[in-house]
Every structure is written in C-alpha cells, then in structure tokens.
Amino acid sequence: MLTRDRILQAATEVIKQEGVSSLTLDKVAARAGVSKGGFLYHFGSKDALIIGLLNQVMGVLDTELNVLADGIDARQGAFALAYLEYVQEPTKAATDTAVSILAAAAVDDDLLDSTRATFQRWQDRLRHDDGLDETEALLARVVGDGLWLIDLFGLAPPTADERRKVLDLVSNLITDHGAARDLADSAE
Amino acid sequence: MLTRDRILQAATEVIKQEGVSSLTLDKVAARAGVSKGGFLYHFGSKDALIIGLLNQVMGVLDTELNVLADGIDARQGAFALAYLEYVQEPTKAATDTAVSILAAAAVDDDLLDSTRATFQRWQDRLRHDDGLDETEALLARVVGDGLWLIDLFGLAPPTADERRKVLDLVSNLITDHGAARDLADSAE
C-alpha cells in the first residue's frame, strides 16, 4: 500500500477512535508507520492532509453515488433514490466523509470550500436533471443529509428499522408523485 | 451583565467569527473583558466552558421549542410542527447550539452526552406523545435536523424559498394524515 494512502487511512482511524482533537501530525505519522518527516514529504501541512482526506473520500462518495444511481431503474429520481439508499445504513465511505468534514470544520472552515462545491453539484443535479419536482428532490437530500449528520454527532440516531421506514416513506412519496405525473402526462 | 454570561457569549462569538480552532482560553477571556484567571474562576477548564455553553444553549432551545409547540393549534403533531417551524430560518439560538455542538465534538466527543440525552427526549416525545405516526414524527425530526446541520457546515444550504417549500411539504404530510386518521376514527 502506498505510503500516502496509509497516511490517509491512519488519519481517519485516528479521528474515529480518538477524536478530532487527537488528529496531530505525530499521531497520524506514528499510526501510518512513518516518521514525521516522512509524513510531511507527502502532505506539506496539516491543512494539506485534510484537503487530501476530503478529496479522496468525496471522490469515493461521488462515484459510488453515481454507480448506485445508474443501477436504479426509475424514470425519475434515480439520483434521489440513490442518495436515500446510500444512507440506509452508515457505510464506511459515508462515515469517513463525515469525520473528515468534522475535522475540516474544526481546523479551518475554508477547507470545506471544495466539499461545498460538490454538494452544490449534487444539489443542482437533483434539482434540474433528475426529473423530480424540485421540492421533493430537496426533501430527499435533506433527509439523506439529516440522517447522515445525526449519525455523525450521535444525536439520538434512529434504529435501523426506523431509518428504513422513513426512507421508504420519502422514496414512495417521490416515486408515487412521479408515477402520478406520468399518468397525467400520458393522458394529455 | 454577569461575567459568567459575558464569557459564554464571548465564546460563541469567537467560534462563529474565528472558528473552532480559535476557541482558546486567552481569546475568550480577552473578548469577555476578563483576565485568564478571572475566566478560570468561572469555568475551571476548557471542558467546563463547553459544558456550560451546551447547557445554556440547549436550555434555551428546549424552552423555545416548548413555547412554540404550546402556541400551535393542532390536535396532533404540535411538537413536530414546532420543530419544523423552528428551522424555517436559522435563529440565533439554533446557530449558537450548532456551533456549540461543533466545538464539543472537536474538543471531546464525550462532552455531548447530555446533549444527546436531550435529543433523545425530544425524539421520545415526538414518537409517543405527539399523536403522530411514528415514522412521520421521525421524518419531521430528520428534516429539521438535516436543514439545521446543513446550515452548520454550509453544505449547499437551500434558499429561504426552497426551505419553506420543503417544510410546508412535510408539515402538510403530517397534518393531512392526521386529519385522515381523525375521519377514520370518527367513522367507527
């Protein structure tokens, strides 16, 4: 495994296990099995580490969401349904993303700029290219992000069963309205 | 204004304006117009400051939510509707709470324990004492928290108009079903 990747993995492990405040260069380097100098060869600063973290994890999330959306057979709302399905249970990629965002917010808010741009792209896609009513598209994203961020902070996260029911409710709302609009369209 | 309150206010200002990483004892003390020793008289440690922050702000949020719920004329879902109304636009109390939670998560995850308990109480109330279908109650909370946490990180926050539409959609969903259930009940 490449040293650079080992460092990134070590960083997320440190955050998950010891918290954001323990994300220090020494600790990450030690856990990655590299000296601090070695660490700094790959990431010139702590900010660079966090940017690298966000880039990697957001990239994974983006491709996985697209794969999921491609696999969904729906005339409308494929991306929205993928978004909802993705938070069905907390996946590793989603958790890694969450802790990375938390770390970025803790260190320097500006580090989140490119992450914000990605979310904006998702939002635009949901709103314009997914064939959904705009409000329903936004609802899907808010519910998805809500569950995901509730998990991040552990704020009374729902059980797997409750989670599934809520997601089904929203999914049905989206697809039912889509189907209703289909009928109306074809009746014209 | 009491010194203790000035310190709490100074702390939230520091986080909002300079970020979580700038939340140091010296900075908070300076902004509150008190010496470091004076600060430490009121809050024996940084952890104590954050606990004080969370206690105050969660208390405000809790009472304001209750006041709002009491003022809502609905047979079912008053608390859920209050929850949704509260995130209509980002209020000061909501923002303060968000940044406090962020600070706590950044410093030490355990500091959120009592906050988690409060969210659990809200969740229980929504689920059992609000007269709603459990899934719809959970939906209200997830949407509310979703919008609120999206604001916290600035992850492509919706416009005021979009926000209102989503909240209306969820509110109607809740109250319509409540009304439908009323009819079914009275027809028995």
Place this chain on the structure above:
DNA sequence: CAGACTTTACCGTCCGGACAGACGGGTATT
C-alpha cells in the same frame, strides 16, 4: 549519479492550567 523517498534532530510558538495574591463589599466584634 540522480531523484524519489525517508529519517533524525531540532526550533519557536501557543496553549491549558496553576498559583499567589489584590481588591472590595459585607459582617461581626469591640
């Protein structure tokens, strides 16, 4: 040899917290 990679040693700064007292408004004692 060259260049990518890694190590060791080191530095300046900042931070959380400890501490020893100063100030000042009560309150009890005489």
Place this chain on the structure above:
DNA sequence: AATACCCGTCTGTCCGGACGGTAAAGTCTG
C-alpha cells in the same frame, strides 16, 4: 463608629508540554 476579618471575585504571571513545521543528512532504486 472604628477595627479586624472573611470571602467571592478577579488579576497578572509563570510553567511544562505538545504541536506544527524546518532543515539537513541518509537510503534505496533505476
């Protein structure tokens, strides 16, 4: 009323340690 005392509040200073980052030397490989 004057004195002495106490205690809640607050000040300024100091310290040890951790942290982010630098610099230079070394190693391994093509």
